[in-house]
Amino acid sequence: MFNIDQRSSTPIYQQLVQEIKEAILRGALQPGDKLPSVRDLASRLTINPNTIQKSYQELERQKVIETLRGKGTFVCLDYQAREDKEKMRELKENLRKTLVEAHYLGLDQERIVKLVRQLMQELGIGEGLE
Amino acid sequence: MFNIDQRSSTPIYQQLVQEIKEAILRGALQPGDKLPSVRDLASRLTINPNTIQKSYQELERQKVIETLRGKGTFVCLDYQAREDKEKMRELKENLRKTLVEAHYLGLDQERIVKLVRQLMQELGIGEGLE
DNA sequence: ACATGTGTACTAGTTGATATAGTACACTGC
DNA sequence: GCAGTGTACTATATCAACTAGTACACATGT
Missing domain, CATH: 1.10.10.10 (Winged helix-like DNA-binding domain superfamily/Winged helix DNA-binding domain)
Known part of the structure; x- marks a missing residue:
C-alpha cells in the first residue's frame, strides 16, 4: 500500500x-x-x-x-491552504538546499526548471488547487 | 563568517x-x-x-x-560536476518532498517555478557553471 | 449487554546520530 | 625547535526515533 x-x-x-x-x-x-x-x-x-x-x-x-x-x-473533505509564514520560510530554506545540490550535480538553470516541471506533472500539481 | x-x-x-x-x-x-x-x-x-x-x-x-x-x-580549483546516479536519485526525492509541501501551502505551478527562479538568482546559479 | 474495532495516552527501554572533551600524532614552513 | 596545520582515536553526554506493552474511551453490530 x-x-x-x-x-x-x-x-x-x-x-x-x-x-x-x-x-x-x-x-x-x-x-x-x-x-x-x-x-x-x-x-x-x-x-x-x-x-x-x-x-x-x-x-x-x-x-x-x-x-x-x-x-x-x-x-479531509475541504483542504484549505492557509497562509503560514513559518512553513513558508522552511520551504524556501529547503528549496535553497536542494538548488545548491542541483548546481553541484552540474544542472544549469533550465535543466532545473525542466526537472521541477516534470516532477510536478508526475505528482499531479496542476494550475490551481484543482 | x-x-x-x-x-x-x-x-x-x-x-x-x-x-x-x-x-x-x-x-x-x-x-x-x-x-x-x-x-x-x-x-x-x-x-x-x-x-x-x-x-x-x-x-x-x-x-x-x-x-x-x-x-x-x-x-578546489576545478570543480568537475560528475554524473552520480545515487545523488541524482536523492535530489529528485528531495525535490519531490519540497514540491508536495509547496502544493499544500497553496502554491500553484507557476508560483513554484517563479520561486525557484528567484532563489536561483539569489544563489548565483546562472546558465552554465559560470 | 457484550464483543469488536477504532483512536488515544502513557511508561519504559533500545538504538543511532550528533556533539563535546581530551589527547596524541604527522606534516609544513619559519 | 616551534607554531600552525590536518588527522585520528577514545570516551562521554544528549536527544530523536522507534519499539514494546498496557490501558482507556468511544462507536458499531450482534
Whole structure:
C-alpha cells in the first residue's frame, strides 16, 4: 500500500506522511476516504502502531486528515491552504538546499526548471488547487 | 563568517557544509581560497573542532574543497560536476518532498517555478557553471 | 449487554546520530 | 625547535526515533 524503507535515514513516520500526501495528490486517496486503522496498517507494514499514530497525528495537525474517535481516520473533505509564514520560510530554506545540490550535480538553470516541471506533472500539481 | 544556528534541529556540520557551498556559489569564497583552520573556525563559532572537521571531510568527499596536510584547506580549483546516479536519485526525492509541501501551502505551478527562479538568482546559479 | 474495532495516552527501554572533551600524532614552513 | 596545520582515536553526554506493552474511551453490530 505505502512504500516504506525501513533502512532509510529519514524517520518512518515522516516517510508515511509523505506517502499519504502524495497518494492524495495523485488521487489514489480521495477526500472522504477512510484510511487504514492504526493497528491494521502497522501489521501490514510490520511497523509499530505508535509510529503510524505519530504519522496520523502529524497529518491531522496539518489538517490533511481528520479522525473520528471510534470510527476511523478520513481524508479531509475541504483542504484549505492557509497562509503560514513559518512553513513558508522552511520551504524556501529547503528549496535553497536542494538548488545548491542541483548546481553541484552540474544542472544549469533550465535543466532545473525542466526537472521541477516534470516532477510536478508526475505528482499531479496542476494550475490551481484543482 | 558563517551563519550557524546552534538550536536548529539540522546538524551543525551539515549547516556548515551548506553555508560553505553557498559562499562559493555567490563568490564570497573563490577557487583556491584558503578556508579557516579547523581550530580557528571552531573557536570563532564556539563549536567543537571535531564538528568543523566533519564538515570539511564531507566537503572533501564531495570534491568541493581539498586539504594539504600541514598547509591548510582550500577551495578546489576545478570543480568537475560528475554524473552520480545515487545523488541524482536523492535530489529528485528531495525535490519531490519540497514540491508536495509547496502544493499544500497553496502554491500553484507557476508560483513554484517563479520561486525557484528567484532563489536561483539569489544563489548565483546562472546558465552554465559560470 | 457484550464483543469488536477504532483512536488515544502513557511508561519504559533500545538504538543511532550528533556533539563535546581530551589527547596524541604527522606534516609544513619559519 | 616551534607554531600552525590536518588527522585520528577514545570516551562521554544528549536527544530523536522507534519499539514494546498496557490501558482507556468511544462507536458499531450482534
